[in-house]
Amino acid sequence: MTATLPETAHEQTDKPDRYARLIQPTRVHGSLYTDPEIFAEELERIWYRTWVYVGHVSEVPEPGDYVRKNIGPQDVVMTRDRDGEVHLLLNRCAHRGNLVCDAPSGNSNSFRCPYHGWTYRNNGDLLGYPYNKGYGGKGKLALGLGRVPRVASHQGFVFGSFAPGGPTLAEHLGAAAGELDRLARLSPEGEVELTAGWLKHRTRANWKLLAENETDGYHPQFVHGSIFSVTGSPIGALYSDNSTAVTRDLGGGHSENDLRPEFRHFAEPMRWFGTTEDRVPQYVARMRELHGPAAEEILIEGSPHVMIFPNLFIAEIQLFVIQPLSVGECVQHSTAVQFKGAPELNRRMVSQCVGSVGPAGMLLADDTEMYERNQRGVALREPEWLDIRRGVERERTDDNGFRIGTATDETGMRGFWSHYRSLMEADK
Amino acid sequence: MTAPATTHETSVDLRQVEQFLYREARYADEHDYDAWEALWTDDALYWVPAGAPEGDPVQQMSVISDNRSRIATRLKQLRTGKRYAQSPPSHLRRIVSNVEILDDEGGEPGDLTVGANFVLVESRERGNEMWAGRTTYRLRLVDGQLRLAYKKVVLVDHDRALPTLSFLI
Amino acid sequence: MNESEIVGSEFAEVAVGVDTTANGPRLRLEDRRTGRVRFLDALELETLVWLPDGHLGRLLDPSADRWREDAGH
Known part of the structure; x- marks a missing residue:
């Protein structure tokens, strides 16, 4: 090891400048993907x-209604109570810690633990327990299901934070909120629905390899060349040196591949979806009826391609949720975006x-192969660092003050790491 | 069954059915994409459901839901050699067993519905995976040859997180 | 929503059916005279099955819930 390299992989976690040395402006250290201690710290400081x-x-x-969900390895039940309010509860009985809900989804206004029959309202309140004399009667215990203390939503997308205080969801989303708005406006009724069910893809790789890849416009021509070549897909050209698309650091660790410059250039409604308006005539007619001349911009610009830190990725019509399980394993949950009123x-x-996503997807199986190869690669001892400098010299600031690079630049990754570092260093 | 299936009339017996299933399995195990593709009829459906196995493949996400044209695309992608999830190809061997001719009237008149179980070992550099499930086939006699019109594979893990499934299951 | 049936008498008339529009099945009860609807999930139904007659009798007291001076609706 030369004197200029930090002794990163083997150092103590209490060194105050640890993350400053592992995360540098144009490179990040391999141990960030492989060190179980760092993963444990990510759970506490990020997830x-x-x-x-x-x-x-x-x-x-x-x-x-309820549905089983996750925050990292935590088993969360999302419920809707009689007043319509949505809650995020931890699936853990207050008595002995057993799992309370078993089904992936259902309709029940209360939950009864199978172990000893303790029963909870679907807002987490303890309703009662059997043979209550053993507790001095009914209503004697100030207990309930664990709750995610802060729950908030934007365009129906429900987020949770385990921190009782801190930035609001609006502050966290920042400019990324506008991308969710752009998605919702493609619905004739202004509402996104995630009702098509989920694919769950087990991935033996660190979650950050996925998050970084989502707006990496450098890889599609290589990783997805096989499917682009056999289908004659125009997607590859969007991520070429000639593309006018840009990669934007939206701040807060969020980033996007903004393909609108390309779509505006062609000015063809529905090109963003890889089709033409005559294939979806009812939808296009309904949008024009609704928005008048403004419909053209909506139908031409289409859907966002945005990574919302740390785990939500929307790629036009596909939606992914990244769930980390351990330093070297995660699950990708994927579904098709559905627009209310657009059957x-x-x-x-x-x-x-x-055809594209999930374990057999003609795109995502190849991305996942790269994640898993990457995870094995970063465990090798040399050269220790991963390079994230692509486009740093040609990066500029757009009219709204965001850093942008070309379609293939690593601007999004640099934004991700800058925010990651600020979270990992907070309160130190 | 109200009317005898034409496939029955031409007296396809269980032995022939089994031989067909074993051949299909061998083509898939050995990545013989041309031979495997030639088994399919034009109205093919190759379906691996996710979540609820009785879901509707038009409205619900599936692991695989390929019509004949998408089967062709999938195989073309594999043949490029740049389908990285199968490059290099997985080493595969499967056992197909418990073969039964089922009384089912789905598909075209005369289609023969067959059920079977399978266990499959996949070996890749990332490690070995064991796959298992129940397959429902619809077979059709075309010019005296058995062909495959429908193959539905319900994995025992269908409701769990699955590793990459890039070979022909 | 599956087909509903009417359970009626000279005193009350309620349409009963199994609703399948939520994430799981639930019983849909509609008071035909007022149009008021209530859904009951499986655990609530099981609870009703086990309700002692005396407890149910107390619920039938007109002033128990519906016709009270301080009733909200």
Whole structure:
């Protein structure tokens, strides 16, 4: 080891400048992906503190509905109570810690633990327990299911934060909120629905490899060249040196591949979805009826390609949730975006999405192969660092003050790491 | 069954059915994409459900839901050699067993519905995976040859997180 | 919503059906005279099955809930 390299992989966690040395402006250290201590610290400082995407209100449409969800390795139940309020509860009985809910989803206004029959309202309150004389009668225990203390939503996307205080969801989302708005405005009724069910893809890689890849416009021509070549897909060209698309650091660790410059250039409605308006005539007619001349911009610019820190990725019609399980393992949950009031489009989105994502997806299986190869690669001893400098010299600031690079630049990754570092160093 | 299936009339017996299933399994195990593709009829459906196995593949996400044209695309991608999830290809061997001819009237008139169980070991550099499940086939006699019109594979792990499934299951 | 049936008498008339529009099945009860609807999930139904007659009798007291001076609705 040369004198200029830090003794990173083997140092103590209490060294105050640890993350400053592991995360540098144009390179990050391999141990960030492989060190179980760092993963444990990420859980405390990121996953159990910042706002994390959990589920969508359309998954619990009726009072009494519930669905099992996650925040990292934590087993969370998303519920809707009789008043319509959405809660995020931890699936753990206050008595002996048993799991309370077993089914992936259902309708029940109360939950009864199978172990000793303790029963809770779907807002987490303890309703009662059997043979209550053993506790001095009923209503004697100030206990309940664990709760995610802060729950908030934007466009029906429900986020939870285990921190009782801190930035609001609006502050956390910042400019990324506008991307969710851009998605929702594609629905004739202004609402996204996640009702097509989920694929769960087990991935033997660190979660950050996925988060970084989501807006990496440098990889598609290589990793996805096989499918682009056999389908004649125009997607590859969006991520080439000639593309006018930009990669934008939205702040807060969020980033996007803004493909609108390309779509505006072609000015063809529905090109963003890889189709033409005559294939979805009812949808296009409904949007024009609704928005008048403004419909053209909506139909041309299409859907965002945005990574919302730390775990929500929307790629036009596909939606992914990253769930870390351990330093070297995570699950990718994926589904097709559905727009309320657009059945014609929804069927096509399911079909296209099924072909692309999940364990057998013609795109995502190859991404996942790269994640898993990458995880094995970063465990090797040399050269220790991962390079994230691509485009740093040509990066500039756009009219709204965001850093942007070309379609293939690593601007998004640099934004991710800058925010990651600020969270990992907080309160030190 | 109200009317005898034409496949029955031409007296396809269980032995022939089994031989067909074993051949299909061998083509898949050995990545013989051309031979495997030639087994399919034009109205093919190759379906691996996720979540609820009785879901609707048009409205619900599936692991695989390929019509004939998408089967062709999937195989073309594999043949490029740049389908990284299968490059290099997995080493595969599967056992197909418990083969039964089922009384089912799905598909075209005369289609023969067959059920079977399978266990499959996949070996890759990332490690070995064991896959298992129940397959429902619809077979059709076309010009005296058995062909595959429908293959539905319900994995025992269908409701769990699955590793990459990039080979032909 | 599956087909509903009417359970009626000279005193009350309630449409009963199993609703399947939520994440799980639930019983849909509609008071035909007022249009008021209540859904009951499986655990609530099991609880009703086990309700002692005396407890149910107390609920039938007109002033127990519905016709009270301080009732909200």
